Amino acid sequence: MSINFRFHKLPSLVAALAIIAAGSAQAAGSGDHHHGAGHGNEATPVGPMSFGNPGKAADADRVVEIVMGDNYFEPETLSFTAGETIHFKVVNSGTLVHEFNLGTPSYHEAHQGEMMMMQQHGVLMGDHINHEMMNMPMGDDGHVMRHDHPNSVLLEPGKSGDIVWTFTSGGDIEFACNVPGHYAAGMVGTVDVE
Template identity: 50%
Template sequence: MFFRTSLTLAACLLALSSPVSATPAHAFAFGKPAAASLATRTIEIVMGDMNFDPKAIQVKAGETIRFVLVNKGQLLHEFNLGDAAMHASHQQEMLQMQQSGMLTPTGMKEMSHDMAGRDHAAMGHGMKHDDPNSVLVEPGKTAELTWTFSNATALEFACNIPGHYQVGMVGKLTVSQ
């Protein structure tokens, strides 16, 4: 009896100490993240100090694209899929991270071990950079993001680090039928 009660108590304490997310999982009208093994095509995007090459990409609805992101610049950059309104909202979050000192010109403080990959989430102060449609790439590093596009639409891929989008670090992504 004592053993069963102890196990029950331990399970309750574990459940109470586990982090709970109050926000629902991200849903995107234009698609969803996918495993790299499902990619039907790979597109390499080079990040310069304030530009993307190429500046425009065309994909088809239903296609799964593996984006290989190469940062040849001297600054931290972001690759974020979305529309202009999503980028404007995300830019505010990135500005808060910069103002808090968490976002630096070349990296992020208190970042997870997988900074160059998709999971760079736990940064304290309630701020996260863990959106599945986004990846940060440090100078001289390469990262990947694989995405399945669900329907025809006009999107942008952008760097939302404060000031980068405004000086032209944005490209057009057209999803056709």
């Protein structure tokens, strides 16, 4: 797809982009971008999550700290009991943008395509997120990549975020970073639910 525009329309285009960017900056908040962590589009469907659902911080049974480095998680394995609500406190200590995302292997595979689209459209820029582009239409269907899911947090270096999740059953559950190339490089861990 090629975009052609004449230079006499450039001032109008710049003005329109400035308005969009201003609105996007307000939507982006402080720069910590959380998926469903209390702002943005919390009704965004995540798809069926047979192993659990979003929880409330006030109901958390315990807090689990997750450190994301450049292509690794600490810890690498997590164990919970069915019915347990976990408050994940996630910190990106790496030099790149990373994601903590709870899902099945097939969910992560599908989400990696969305993350690739975000990279191709200039939203994910290696060491930072272009928050203005976050709310721009992407792809053939023109949907907006707010990336605001309750099972995931996307963080720039040095940033932190929270996810609260209630695990209802076990299964094939992973936590992963779906930024292009990171999952393949081993940035994935397992979740055991008894």
